[in-house]
Amino acid sequence: MTQASTRASLSPVIGLEVHVQLETATKIFCGCSTDSEDAEPNTNTCPVCLGLPGSLPVLNEAAVEAAVKLGKAIEADIPERTRFHRKNYFYPDLPKGFQITQYDAPICAGGHLEVTHEGDRRDIGIERAHLEEDPGSLQHEGGHIDTAEYTLVDYNRAGVPLMEIVTEPDFRSPGEVRAFLSKLEEVLEYLGIYNSQRDGSLRIDANISLIEETEIEGEGPVDKTVLSDANRTEVKNISSHKGAETALAYEITRQRNAIERGREVTQETRHWDETRGITVSMREKEAEKEYRYFREADIPPLEVADWKAEIPIPELPDARRERFQSEYGLGEEAAAKLTSTKQVADFFEAVADRFDPDLAATWVADTLLGELNYRDMEITEVEDRFDEFDRLIELVAEDEITERNAREVVLRSMLDDGMGPDEVVEAEDLGKTDSDEIVDAVDTAIDENPEAVDDVLAGEDGAINFLVGQVMQATGGRADPGDVNQLLRERLPEE
Ligand SMILES: [Zn+2]
Secondary structure, three states: OOHHHEEEEEEEEEEEEEEEEOOOOEOOOOOOEOOOOOOOOOOOOOOOOOOOOOOOOOOOHHHHHHHHHHHHHOOOEOOOEEOOEEEEOOOOOOOOOEEEEOOOOOOEEOOEEEEEEOOEEEEEEEEEEEEEEOOOEEEEEOOOOOOOOEEEEEOOOOOOEEEEEEEOOOEOOHHHHHHHHHHHHHHHHHOOOOOOOOOOOEEEEEEEEEEEEEEEOOOEEEEEEEOOHHHOEEEEEEOOHHHHHHHHHHHHHHHHHHHHOOOOOOOEEEEEEOOOOEEEEEEOOOOHHHHOOEEOOOOOOEEOOOHHHHOOOOOOHHHHHHHHHHHHOOOHHHHHHHOOOHHHHHHHHHHHHHOOHHHHHHHHHHHHHHHHHHOOOOHHHHHHHHHHHHHHHHHHHOOOOOHHHHHHHHHHHHHHHOOOHHHHHHHOOOOOOOHHHHHHHHHHHHHHOHHHHHHHHOOOOHHHHHHHHHHHHHOOOOOOHHHHHHHHHHHOOOO
């Protein structure tokens, strides 16, 4: 083997710790509301989530059920018995001086999630997923933590249930990480345990190191050498899919430059500064032993063996996409659009059950989602109006209004002015004209436009569009252009 036939390159190895907020009505260890969007600071609190002496935590069943659902969806091992630990550290947002979390017996062990990135399907391993409570939140007045005049603390968030999902170091690119996060959110939303629109509902820490791969030309990678265990950095404070992709791309470049210049990449925690688009050294990473984990004696071990069997999960997005293709004969792209959220998929199925599936697919995937997208609206914002959209599709299916009026007048008025479909049809007088009126308008158009008629008879097909236009104008757009076209051809004089 000659020197020229081998090539060494640096490749990233990435693992994630993703914190997601579980959608439960109340906090994980007390009855306080988790909905603090419009609440004054420190109003959704009680002695338990404020960590007052003598208060005792009581585990919220809904949080456990949400965790079990996720475990089932990622095909994790859910043990018969799980327990909680205290993770001790001091920080102003943590009133008890410890966080209740899970340590050696997480509710989900193992598992995987399949992602598709740039046409490649890969399975990303999940090491574990566990339940824990969120700390409170800090507000630094007058700027950044280092420059703020003072800091306010709000315990409304303290005790909100979180699921921490730890992946295997299976990612090979920042793009793959982004694809994974989208997929994870999609699955969580399908399970009904997560709301991506909620502020701070997704927080990501990423571990990243570069390994040297030696490749023999034509034979692919044969040797992977971890340069040094000390070169791994942890990037914290990432809060979006795009942020994760950008932060990791930055960190790969930074580490690669250091290695290529012969400098050492130190093991450390770095903070992702979204505004500046860089990672900044934060502090030395704590060793696990510094947290002095010990068992949470106030919460007995939790038996989930029998309980988990009674917690069903819905059909997941991948399975639903495949079924939409086989059951309704949809293409891959339409199936993907129609399963983009569980609400869209449910709505499509309800419509497809009543009307022609092709019509349902066009109206939901193209027309409705297109108009919503144009207005930067989410399907969840119109979820309570599905009956009205259903009625609109019915008007089209039963040929009571033209498709064009349905799309351009009725749907737009529904979205822009909040009107109901029948209300728009009546207000705009959109009901299709009866056939006598159309026949009259066709005959008038023929009588009044002899030149266009001659052109049509001479074989100029374009001229018929002019006549169709005249009829549409005369009937106020209530006639169907296809019907008019046909009528014109039937009623034109013989040559
Ligand atoms: Zn509370």
